Amino acid sequence: MAVQPEALARHRLSRMALNRMGLWLFLLSETFFFAALISSRYYLQGLARPETLNQALGLGITMVLLLSSLSAYRAETCIAHGDRKGFQQNLLATIALGLLFVVGVAMEWREAFVHFPPNTGFGSIFFTMTGIHAFHVLSGLLVLTLVYMLGRRGHFSAGSSWGVEGAVKYWHFVDVAWVFIYPTLYLVT
Amino acid sequence: MQNGRLRSALARGRWVLVALVALTVVEYAVALVMKSGNLPWMIIMNLVDAVLILYYFMHIAQLWRKEE
Numbered sequence: 001m002a003v004q005p006e007a008l009a010r011h012r013l014s015r016m017a018l019n020r021m022g023l024w025l026f027l028l029s030e031t032f033f034f035a036a037l038i039s040s041r042y043y044l045q046g047l048a049r050p051e052t053l054n055q056a057l058g059l060g061i062t063m064v065l066l067l068s069s070l071s072a073y074r075a076e077t078c079i080a081h082g083d084r085k086g087f088q089q090n091l092l093a094t095i096a097l098g099l100l101f102v103v104g105v106a107m108e109w110r111e112a113f114v115h116f117p118p119n120t121g122f123g124s125i126f127f128t129m130t131g132i133h134a135f136h137v138l139s140g141l142l143v144l145t146l147v148y149m150l151g152r153r154g155h156f157s158a159g160s161s162w163g164v165e166g167a168v169k170y171w172h173f174v175d176v177a178w179v180f181i182y183p184t185l186y187l188v189t
Numbered sequence: 190m191q192n193g194r195l196r197s198a199l200a201r202g203r204w205v206l207v208a209l210v211a212l213t214v215v216e217y218a219v220a221l222v223m224k225s226g227n228l229p230w231m232i233i234m235n236l237v238d239a240v241l242i243l244y245y246f247m248h249i250a251q252l253w254r255k256e257e
Contacts, residue, residue: 020252055217066210074202173247175242176247179239183231187216188220189227
């Protein structure tokens, strides 16, 4: 019994829709998690923040993460249009920028241990929020590296790039979370 | 045609980044200028940031748009 090409295409589309819905539901659950973290900052500390926060570093790593979102978007767009070279270059740039962000967070932590250690009110919130976010960045980097390695072996094409799309969407989510965490810790007064 | 679409999509991404960076700089400036009571402004700017990323980078509209 031959399977009609139209039926195959329909099946593929419905599977993609299910994949997307599953990922969005996962991201929604993560949103509630980060929302709880952010609200805990206001509940426990109000709007107070120490003057010793390194504002330049906070702004710098925020820019790095925003830039990594652009390169991730470009990687996804390139593979969706069949540009394999552009996909690999941009994915590599995303991974490099993600690593730079992690280095920035490590520098931030070194200073924070001196000025507001984890056993202080603001310190406990700062380390929890940046630590959990950095863990998400690291897991995103792991997935992006896997996608990069698969891409180098010839996986993914214009018509079949769900792996790239899923990993990149997760990376953007990590960026959205930081967009809210950054002002919550550094800017709000 | 395919290259034209790719170029247009990549250019859109650059504009979104410009908007995100500009908003972040404004947030930073607001925090410097307003020594208290800047929370509502931060929330508004963060929401705009999030909408830009969700719509243009994460393609959230795919959820309700019929694929062809």
